[in-house]
Amino acid sequence: MARGNFHKMHGLGNDFIIIDTRTSPVEMTTARARALADRKTGIGCDQLILLEPSDMATVRMRIFNQDGSEVESCGNATRCVVSLLGQDATIETDGGKIDGAYHEDRITLQMPPPRFDWQDIPLAFAMDSAAMPMAWDELANPMAVNVGNPHAVFFVDDKDAIDLLHLGPQIEHDAAFPERVNVNVASVRDGALFLRVWERGVGETRACGTGACATAVAAIRQGKVASPVTVNQAGGSLTIGWEPGGLIEMTGGATYVFMGEVDWDDFG
Ligand SMILES: N[C@@H](CCC[C@H](N)C(=O)O)C(=O)O
Numbered sequence: 700m701a702r703g704n705f706h707k708m709h710g711l712g713n714d715f716i717i718i719d720t721r722t723s724p725v726e727m728t729t730a731r732a733r734a735l736a737d738r739k740t741g742i743g744c745d746q747l748i749l750l751e752p753s754d755m756a757t758v759r760m761r762i763f764n765q766d767g768s769e770v771e772s773c774g775n776a777t778r779c780v781v782s783l784l785g786q787d788a789t790i791e792t793d794g795g796k797i798d799g800a801y802h803e804d805r806i807t808l809q810m811p812p813p814r815f816d817w818q819d820i821p822l823a824f825a826m827d828s829a830a831m832p833m834a835w836d837e838l839a840n841p842m843a844v845n846v847g848n849p850h851a852v853f854f855v856d857d858k859d860a861i862d863l864l865h866l867g868p869q870i871e872h873d874a875a876f877p878e879r880v881n882v883n884v885a886s887v888r889d890g891a892l893f894l895r896v897w898e899r900g901v902g903e904t905r906a907c908g909t910g911a912c913a914t915a916v917a918a919i920r921q922g923k924v925a926s927p928v929t930v931n932q933a934g935g936s937l938t939i940g941w942e943p944g945g946l947i948e949m950t951g952g953a954t955y956v957f958m959g960e961v962d963w964d965d966f967g
Contacts, residue, residue: 702961703718704719704722704723705723706957706958707955707956707958707959708779708956709954710776710779710906710951711775711905711906711908711936711951712934713775713907714743715744715747715779716735716744716748717779717783718750719750725963726963727749729768729769730967731963731966731967732769732967733765734966736764741966742959744765745901745904746763746765746773746776746901748760748763749761749763753791756790757788758784758790759791759792760792761793765900765902766901767900770900772846774907774908774910774912774949775906775907777799777908778908778953781800781953782953782955783953783955784801786801792847794846795810795847797809797810804952805950805952806952806953807948808950810846810912811847812944812947813845813846814845815844819845820843820845821878823876823877828842829842831851831875835869836866837855838853838866838884839853840853841853842920844917846913846947849879849880850881850882850883850910850913850914851870851880851883852883852885852913853884854885854917854921855884855885855886857886858884861895863895866882870882879899879900881896881897881898881910884896885914887923890924890925891931892918892924892931893932894911894932896910905933905934906933906937907932911930911932912947915930915939926939926940926941926942928940935952937950938951
Protein backbone atom coordinates (compact mmCIF):
# COMPACT_ATOMS: atom_id res chain seq x y z
CA MET A 700 0.00 0.00 0.00
CA ALA A 701 1.33 3.42 -0.96
CA ARG A 702 -1.25 5.85 0.31
CA GLY A 703 -0.83 9.60 -0.02
CA ASN A 704 -2.62 12.94 0.02
CA PHE A 705 -3.34 15.38 -2.74
CA HIS A 706 -4.88 18.85 -2.94
CA LYS A 707 -7.46 19.75 -5.57
CA MET A 708 -7.26 23.43 -6.57
CA HIS A 709 -8.10 25.61 -9.53
CA GLY A 710 -7.14 28.95 -11.01
CA LEU A 711 -10.04 30.40 -13.02
CA GLY A 712 -11.43 26.91 -13.64
CA ASN A 713 -8.07 25.53 -14.88
CA ASP A 714 -7.90 22.64 -12.38
CA PHE A 715 -5.04 20.80 -10.71
CA ILE A 716 -4.14 17.84 -8.56
CA ILE A 717 -1.26 19.09 -6.39
CA ILE A 718 0.88 16.53 -4.58
CA ASP A 719 3.39 17.81 -2.03
CA THR A 720 5.93 15.01 -2.32
CA ARG A 721 7.85 16.46 0.67
CA THR A 722 5.10 15.04 2.90
CA SER A 723 3.39 12.62 0.50
CA PRO A 724 6.09 10.85 -1.55
CA VAL A 725 5.03 9.31 -4.86
CA GLU A 726 6.88 7.88 -7.84
CA MET A 727 5.46 9.71 -10.89
CA THR A 728 5.46 8.24 -14.38
CA THR A 729 3.75 9.34 -17.58
CA ALA A 730 1.24 6.50 -17.19
CA ARG A 731 0.45 7.36 -13.56
CA ALA A 732 0.07 11.08 -14.31
CA ARG A 733 -2.31 10.25 -17.16
CA ALA A 734 -4.30 7.82 -15.00
CA LEU A 735 -4.69 10.33 -12.13
CA ALA A 736 -5.65 13.16 -14.54
CA ASP A 737 -8.26 11.09 -16.40
CA ARG A 738 -11.70 12.64 -15.76
CA LYS A 739 -13.61 9.36 -16.33
CA THR A 740 -11.47 6.78 -14.53
CA GLY A 741 -9.12 8.84 -12.34
CA ILE A 742 -9.44 11.90 -10.12
CA GLY A 743 -9.46 14.33 -13.05
CA CYS A 744 -7.56 17.54 -13.74
CA ASP A 745 -6.01 19.66 -16.49
CA GLN A 746 -2.54 19.44 -14.91
CA LEU A 747 -0.94 17.31 -12.22
CA ILE A 748 1.55 19.25 -10.07
CA LEU A 749 4.34 17.79 -7.94
CA LEU A 750 6.03 19.88 -5.25
CA GLU A 751 9.60 18.84 -4.45
CA PRO A 752 12.41 20.26 -2.31
CA SER A 753 14.53 22.94 -4.01
CA ASP A 754 17.97 24.26 -3.11
CA MET A 755 17.41 27.58 -4.96
CA ALA A 756 13.74 28.38 -4.21
CA THR A 757 11.01 27.78 -1.64
CA VAL A 758 9.87 24.75 -3.59
CA ARG A 759 10.37 23.06 -6.96
CA MET A 760 7.26 22.52 -9.06
CA ARG A 761 6.94 19.83 -11.74
CA ILE A 762 4.03 19.96 -14.18
CA PHE A 763 2.34 17.10 -16.06
CA ASN A 764 -0.35 17.74 -18.65
CA GLN A 765 -3.50 15.60 -18.76
CA ASP A 766 -1.87 13.43 -21.45
CA GLY A 767 1.02 12.63 -19.06
CA SER A 768 3.62 14.85 -20.81
CA GLU A 769 5.92 16.75 -18.44
CA VAL A 770 6.18 20.46 -19.32
CA GLU A 771 7.99 23.58 -18.17
CA SER A 772 5.47 26.09 -16.84
CA CYS A 773 1.90 26.65 -15.68
CA GLY A 774 0.81 30.13 -14.59
CA ASN A 775 -2.51 29.24 -12.97
CA ALA A 776 -0.97 26.34 -11.01
CA THR A 777 1.89 28.56 -9.80
CA ARG A 778 -0.64 30.96 -8.25
CA CYS A 779 -2.34 27.95 -6.62
CA VAL A 780 0.97 26.72 -5.19
CA VAL A 781 1.78 30.15 -3.68
CA SER A 782 -1.74 30.22 -2.22
CA LEU A 783 -1.30 26.70 -0.80
CA LEU A 784 2.01 27.72 0.81
CA GLY A 785 0.19 30.74 2.31
CA GLN A 786 3.19 33.08 2.08
CA ASP A 787 5.39 34.93 -0.41
CA ALA A 788 7.41 32.24 -2.16
CA THR A 789 9.84 31.56 -4.98
CA ILE A 790 8.94 28.65 -7.22
CA GLU A 791 11.53 26.76 -9.28
CA THR A 792 10.19 25.40 -12.59
CA ASP A 793 11.85 24.06 -15.73
CA GLY A 794 10.61 27.28 -17.40
CA GLY A 795 12.47 29.53 -14.93
CA LYS A 796 12.24 30.85 -11.38
CA ILE A 797 9.00 32.63 -10.43
CA ASP A 798 8.54 34.99 -7.48
CA GLY A 799 5.06 34.96 -5.97
CA ALA A 800 3.51 37.57 -3.65
CA TYR A 801 0.76 36.15 -1.45
CA HIS A 802 -2.46 38.00 -0.57
CA GLU A 803 -5.53 36.16 0.70
CA ASP A 804 -7.67 37.16 -2.28
CA ARG A 805 -5.05 37.25 -5.04
CA ILE A 806 -1.53 36.18 -5.97
CA THR A 807 0.93 38.22 -8.03
CA LEU A 808 3.65 36.37 -9.95
CA GLN A 809 6.77 37.70 -11.63
CA MET A 810 7.06 35.38 -14.63
CA PRO A 811 10.31 35.11 -16.68
CA PRO A 812 10.82 37.58 -19.57
CA PRO A 813 9.30 36.39 -22.87
CA ARG A 814 11.60 34.99 -25.56
CA PHE A 815 11.01 35.53 -29.27
CA ASP A 816 13.98 33.88 -31.06
CA TRP A 817 12.81 31.01 -33.25
CA GLN A 818 15.21 28.59 -31.51
CA ASP A 819 13.78 29.56 -28.12
CA ILE A 820 10.10 28.94 -28.93
CA PRO A 821 11.21 26.46 -30.37
CA LEU A 822 10.27 26.55 -34.08
CA ALA A 823 11.46 23.93 -36.56
CA PHE A 824 13.44 26.38 -38.70
CA ALA A 825 14.37 30.08 -38.89
CA MET A 826 11.36 32.31 -39.53
CA ASP A 827 9.85 35.59 -38.33
CA SER A 828 8.30 34.64 -34.97
CA ALA A 829 6.43 37.98 -34.82
CA ALA A 830 4.24 36.96 -37.78
CA MET A 831 4.92 33.35 -38.72
CA PRO A 832 4.43 32.86 -42.49
CA MET A 833 1.88 30.09 -41.96
CA ALA A 834 -1.91 29.62 -41.95
CA TRP A 835 -4.39 27.00 -40.83
CA ASP A 836 -7.74 27.86 -42.43
CA GLU A 837 -8.75 31.29 -41.07
CA LEU A 838 -5.96 31.31 -38.45
CA ALA A 839 -2.93 32.99 -40.04
CA ASN A 840 0.43 34.58 -39.14
CA PRO A 841 0.58 33.92 -35.39
CA MET A 842 3.14 35.49 -33.10
CA ALA A 843 5.18 32.76 -31.42
CA VAL A 844 6.46 33.46 -27.93
CA ASN A 845 8.00 31.42 -25.15
CA VAL A 846 6.98 32.54 -21.63
CA GLY A 847 8.54 29.48 -19.98
CA ASN A 848 6.52 27.28 -22.34
CA PRO A 849 5.72 27.66 -26.07
CA HIS A 850 2.71 29.62 -27.36
CA ALA A 851 1.29 30.66 -30.74
CA VAL A 852 -0.98 33.72 -30.54
CA PHE A 853 -3.61 34.57 -33.17
CA PHE A 854 -5.63 37.80 -33.11
CA VAL A 855 -9.08 37.46 -34.67
CA ASP A 856 -12.24 39.56 -34.88
CA ASP A 857 -14.38 37.02 -33.02
CA LYS A 858 -12.64 34.33 -30.97
CA ASP A 859 -15.93 32.43 -30.57
CA ALA A 860 -16.29 31.99 -34.33
CA ILE A 861 -13.08 29.90 -34.46
CA ASP A 862 -13.38 26.10 -34.62
CA LEU A 863 -10.73 25.52 -31.97
CA LEU A 864 -11.69 21.86 -31.47
CA HIS A 865 -10.69 21.26 -35.09
CA LEU A 866 -7.81 23.73 -35.53
CA GLY A 867 -6.30 23.51 -32.02
CA PRO A 868 -4.96 19.94 -32.38
CA GLN A 869 -3.80 20.59 -35.96
CA ILE A 870 -1.68 23.56 -34.88
CA GLU A 871 -0.52 21.91 -31.63
CA HIS A 872 0.91 19.01 -33.63
CA ASP A 873 2.17 20.94 -36.69
CA ALA A 874 5.78 20.08 -37.61
CA ALA A 875 6.63 23.81 -37.32
CA PHE A 876 6.52 23.27 -33.52
CA PRO A 877 8.93 20.45 -32.65
CA GLU A 878 7.84 20.48 -28.97
CA ARG A 879 4.17 21.09 -29.87
CA VAL A 880 2.56 24.38 -28.85
CA ASN A 881 -0.23 26.00 -26.86
CA VAL A 882 -2.69 27.74 -29.21
CA ASN A 883 -4.16 31.13 -28.20
CA VAL A 884 -7.02 32.80 -30.09
CA ALA A 885 -7.77 36.34 -28.92
CA SER A 886 -9.97 39.32 -29.72
CA VAL A 887 -9.32 42.90 -28.59
CA ARG A 888 -12.20 45.01 -27.31
CA ASP A 889 -12.18 48.30 -25.36
CA GLY A 890 -8.49 47.96 -24.47
CA ALA A 891 -8.94 44.44 -23.03
CA LEU A 892 -8.23 40.94 -24.33
CA PHE A 893 -10.75 38.12 -24.72
CA LEU A 894 -9.02 34.78 -25.01
CA ARG A 895 -9.56 31.09 -25.70
CA VAL A 896 -6.71 28.62 -25.32
CA TRP A 897 -6.18 25.17 -26.77
CA GLU A 898 -3.59 23.82 -24.33
CA ARG A 899 -0.85 21.46 -25.48
CA GLY A 900 -1.45 18.05 -23.92
CA VAL A 901 -4.96 18.91 -22.68
CA GLY A 902 -7.38 20.58 -25.12
CA GLU A 903 -9.42 23.73 -24.62
CA THR A 904 -9.37 24.79 -20.96
CA ARG A 905 -11.40 27.39 -19.05
CA ALA A 906 -8.26 29.49 -18.59
CA CYS A 907 -4.51 29.38 -19.14
CA GLY A 908 -2.17 31.63 -17.16
CA THR A 909 0.84 31.39 -19.45
CA GLY A 910 -1.54 31.78 -22.43
CA ALA A 911 -2.76 35.06 -20.90
CA CYS A 912 0.89 36.17 -20.48
CA ALA A 913 1.84 35.20 -24.05
CA THR A 914 -1.23 36.91 -25.51
CA ALA A 915 -0.77 40.08 -23.46
CA VAL A 916 2.90 40.27 -24.49
CA ALA A 917 2.00 39.78 -28.17
CA ALA A 918 -0.76 42.41 -27.99
CA ILE A 919 1.43 44.96 -26.13
CA ARG A 920 4.32 44.34 -28.55
CA GLN A 921 2.00 44.94 -31.52
CA GLY A 922 0.54 48.10 -29.95
CA LYS A 923 -2.96 46.59 -29.73
CA VAL A 924 -3.31 47.27 -25.97
CA ALA A 925 -1.44 49.09 -23.19
CA SER A 926 0.13 47.51 -20.10
CA PRO A 927 -1.29 46.42 -17.70
CA VAL A 928 -4.11 44.68 -19.57
CA THR A 929 -7.10 42.63 -18.43
CA VAL A 930 -7.25 39.20 -20.06
CA ASN A 931 -10.74 37.66 -19.93
CA GLN A 932 -11.24 33.92 -20.36
CA ALA A 933 -14.20 31.58 -19.82
CA GLY A 934 -13.17 30.98 -16.18
CA GLY A 935 -12.41 34.59 -15.22
CA SER A 936 -9.89 37.42 -15.59
CA LEU A 937 -6.21 38.04 -14.99
CA THR A 938 -4.25 41.30 -15.01
CA ILE A 939 -1.02 41.10 -16.97
CA GLY A 940 1.70 43.76 -17.01
CA TRP A 941 4.78 43.80 -19.22
CA GLU A 942 7.31 46.35 -20.43
CA PRO A 943 9.71 45.28 -23.22
CA GLY A 944 12.83 43.68 -21.76
CA GLY A 945 11.17 43.01 -18.39
CA LEU A 946 9.51 40.24 -16.43
CA ILE A 947 5.82 39.51 -16.95
CA GLU A 948 3.60 40.32 -13.96
CA MET A 949 0.45 38.26 -13.54
CA THR A 950 -2.22 38.88 -10.89
CA GLY A 951 -5.24 36.67 -10.25
CA GLY A 952 -7.04 34.33 -7.90
CA ALA A 953 -6.50 30.76 -6.72
CA THR A 954 -9.18 28.48 -5.26
CA TYR A 955 -8.80 25.55 -2.86
CA VAL A 956 -11.33 22.78 -3.56
CA PHE A 957 -10.60 19.79 -1.28
CA MET A 958 -7.93 17.45 0.06
CA GLY A 959 -8.11 13.77 -0.85
CA GLU A 960 -6.31 10.54 0.02
CA VAL A 961 -5.57 7.73 -2.46
CA ASP A 962 -3.46 4.65 -2.99
CA TRP A 963 -1.03 5.61 -5.77
CA ASP A 964 -0.84 1.94 -6.85
CA ASP A 965 -4.48 2.18 -8.03
CA PHE A 966 -3.22 4.57 -10.73
CA GLY A 967 -0.69 3.11 -13.15
N1 LIG B 1 -2.63 25.74 -17.69
C1 LIG B 1 -1.37 26.28 -17.77
C2 LIG B 1 -0.40 25.80 -18.82
C3 LIG B 1 -0.06 24.32 -18.61
C4 LIG B 1 1.01 23.78 -19.52
C5 LIG B 1 0.68 23.82 -20.99
N2 LIG B 1 -0.46 23.01 -21.32
C6 LIG B 1 1.90 23.35 -21.80
O1 LIG B 1 1.90 22.22 -22.29
O2 LIG B 1 2.85 24.14 -21.92
C7 LIG B 1 -1.24 27.73 -17.39
O3 LIG B 1 -2.08 28.18 -16.61
O4 LIG B 1 -0.25 28.36 -17.76
